Amino acid sequence: MRAAVLAALLAALLDGCASQVLSIRTVPDQTPAADNAAAAANAAAFADAVAAESANSSAQEAQDAPPLLTPADAPSMYTYDPWERLNRFTYRFNARFDEAIFLPVADTYRRAPAPIRAGIHNFFGNLAEIDSVINYTLQWRLKYGWRSFTRLAINSTIGIGGLFDVATKLKLPGTPTGFATTLAKWGMHPGPYLVIPLLGPSTLRDGVGFLGDYGAEYGINVAGLYRGNVSWGVGTVNAIDQRANINFRYYSGGSPFEYETIRFLYVRRRLIEDEGLHPKEPVKKTADEVPAGK
């Protein structure tokens, strides 16, 4: 299995020819007509979203409005990053790994027929639903836990082992959650910013959450997919599927400040999500000189 994975990686690396001056790599076709049609279709959804946001907020004002954040409540522009030197090295390693191996492999994978890729994506999404059921329960958000459980039941049976996402078609869309969000719900701060090898931006809390998710998967070991030799293949395909569905390129704009930008955005996004986990509680106010995340 490991040999097969290595062979696939090598094949992807050698894909594309190189001359002294130029190296040329074919990337997936662009689909402008479909993209524009999708954008046009989004127009309605977009208008709905705007209307829903304003209707929602005015309805909320009428009822028990959650206390509003003021600009003074916003976390510092600085981010808590005591391990910055190590993080920066890891970030560079991740960028190089992505450029040399992960991304070329994902690009090759993207040439596989769309229905096959959709099946693989749905399959892993369905497996992740198990972890979501556990964590929604730990977060005591039973409504969503039940929804994840129903999705798991429907997609594993009617959806033929998760290959088809029937539940979403039945208007039961999923939102995965994990142990990191559970820790946040329990009141844990993000803590120090952490760049994890191969995985990318995280925080200490989210990193622990990732280990928790992995531990749960390993412990449950659904269909024997998570232990032994087969786990290598499963993990690799899962990783490639994830990468192929992420529209991100390290240093695509070439900015010298990408590390700062990504760190800033990652932590702000998580902090806003944390606020959303406790919508009725007063805002956690931190002193201006405390860096965000601490």
Next chain:
Amino acid sequence: MMSARLKLIPFALILSVVAAGAAVAAGQVEPPQSTSQTPAQSAPPSPGPAIGLADSAGLRATVFGTPPQDMAVLPAKVPLSEINAELPWRLPVPQVLWFDAKLRVWLSAQDKPAPLAIVISGTGSDGNTKTISVLRAALYGAGYHVLTMPSPTSPAFIVSASSTGVAGDLMRDGKDLYAAMQEIIAHLPRKVRVTDIDLVGYSLGGAHAAIVKSIDATEHKLKIHRVVMINPPVSLFSSVGRLDRLFAAAIGPGDQAVELLYRRLYAQIANLYRASDRLELDENFLLGAGAATLKTDAEFSAAIALTFRLQLVDMFFIGDLYGKTGVVTDPAHPPKVSDSLEGIQRDLRAKPFADYFARVFAPYYLKRRPDATSASLIASNRLDIITDTLRNDGDYYAQTTSNDLILNKSELAWLQDTLSARIVVYDHGGHLGEIGDRQQVADMLDMLSGSWPRSTQ
């Protein structure tokens, strides 16, 4: 199991789009008129700082781009190759810029002999932006091979292809760009058969396209045929000065002003999110939040000004590093990979282009051009250094708008006078917000094929 975390990255980038104000970004949609009647928006928009020829509609079009329903018919599929080029004249690469060592351009090749259209990006941008994608699709659909290139002011170009490291000089950057084009075209695979070469550039890239053709007219290395400039500046430094004033007016002076803007945006987005009952901060949420956050002219202006300023920060830092001008970096001890650059970024966010000119650009060039003065450097960065060529050579064309914030009245008049029938001025679009609409694409293709002006006009 892998990378539940990785999934967060693109969303973070979308947040950056909102935060940095390109908001819902070109390619997304302006909220339909009906939504502007919601109570929250019924108050008359406060008159924000208009700048150049910009008006309210122009500011919005600049942020949102062409609405999808107005988009020209684009092909279903466009093949794409990424080309990384190692250029022989590249200067030593500073350690902190290791990732910019190769010039990255993008090629969409026809499988039969065809003319090649080279598209040049705007200030600070790489060769694969959303604007570029639209132009690429339109040109490829019309039968061109399309090669898209970063702006000579973008970090990757400065590091991989600039002969100075200090960007912003129209002629010097144009020569570097011309040299890079030759190198790439000479090494294209043989199956790409090129019958003719045309240039398209937008924003600052428009000025670069014109300069490159004028250089080629004496050097004959590429035999560039026609050029279409889209929303070009006339005086580079006047246009940039307008964006600096926009920043000062819409955001305020210094980094405290940026921090205030950040705090306001954070609170607004967090409040919307708390009220929304959502489980994750995803793209759809941010689309709504972007529209709910950007309402007034001042807010659109702030978004545009901040986007530009963040590009300037990159160019400033790199220029200071290469020019050894010591504004934010110590020439004797340049920063290393493990060093934090946050302080530098913060310092530079507060600095307008005028500071880049006075403390990096002018010192660098005055040292190397003994006859030059600050005034002559400014004068040499105007499109009118090739007035006669623009006036007399029928192969230069332009498309611009009557509400472009980077131009003023006299500059627009100069463009119209100089190019006469070879310029079209749209009444909508602001800066680049007309790119991709049916009329713009049809006109651009007519210009490139030499069938402009149309006989009916």
